[in-house]
Amino acid sequence: MAKPLRVAGEVDGWCTRCRLLLNHRIVSMKSGKPHQVECLTCRSTHLWRPKPPGEKVASESPRSTERRAGAPQAGSRTTRVSAAARLEETWAKATLGRDPRDFKAYSVAGNFDEGDLVRHKKFGDGVVTRIIDAKKIEVLFRDEPKTLAQGTT
Numbered sequence: 387m388a389k390p391l392r393v394a395g396e397v398d399g400w401c402t403r404c405r406l407l408l409n410h411r412i413v414s415m416k417s418g419k420p421h422q423v424e425c426l427t428c429r430s431t432h433l434w435r436p437k438p439p440g441e442k443v444a445s446e447s448p449r450s451t452e453r454r455a456g457a458p459q460a461g462s463r464t465t466r467v468s469a470a471a472r473l474e475e476t477w478a479k480a481t482l483g484r485d486p487r488d489f490k491a492y493s494v495a496g497n498f499d500e501g502d503l504v505r506h507k508k509f510g511d512g513v514v515t516r517i518i519d520a521k522k523i524e525v526l527f528r529d530e531p532k533t534l535a536q537g538t539t
C-alpha cells in the first residue's frame with residue numbers, strides 16, 4: 387500500500403515548469419489531496435496536477451478551436467481601436483492650440499503641402515498628412531482621414 391499523502395510528503399505530479407512527471411514535495415493539502423506542491427527538480431511551487439495536461443486534449447479541443455476562431459477578431463478590433471486613437475493623437479498634436487491664422491481655408495482650388503493646417507467648412511480643422519498627387523491630398527480630421535481634391539480650377 388502506498389504511503390498516505392501528507393504535507394511535506396512526496397507525490398508524483400506534473401511539473402508545469404519542467405514539463406515532466408516528477409517527484410514533488412507536498413506543500414499543502416486540500417480535501418485529502420495534494421494542493422500545492424514543490425517540484426524537487428526545479429524547486430518551483432505550483433498546484434498539484436496528477437497527470438500531464440496532454441491527457442485532457444480530447445475534451446479541450448472544442449474550446450481551443452473556439453479560442454482560435456475568436457482570437458483574430460479580438461486582435462484586429464484592438465488594432466483598429468489603437469490605430470484610431472493614434473490618429474486622433476496625431477490630429478490633436480497638429481491642430482490643438484494653434485493660432486487660427488495658421489489654418490488655410492480649404493478649397494478645391496487650393497494647393498497644399500504636407501503638414502499644412504486646413505480648415506474645412508464641414509469637417510472642421512485638419513492637417514495634411516499626405517500629398518497623393520497634384521489633384522489629391524489626404525487630410526486628417528478629428529474623426530477620420532479624408533481624401534480631398536486640390537488644384538482644381
Ligand SMILES: [Zn+2]
Nearest residue numbers: 401404425428
Ligand atoms: Zn520542475
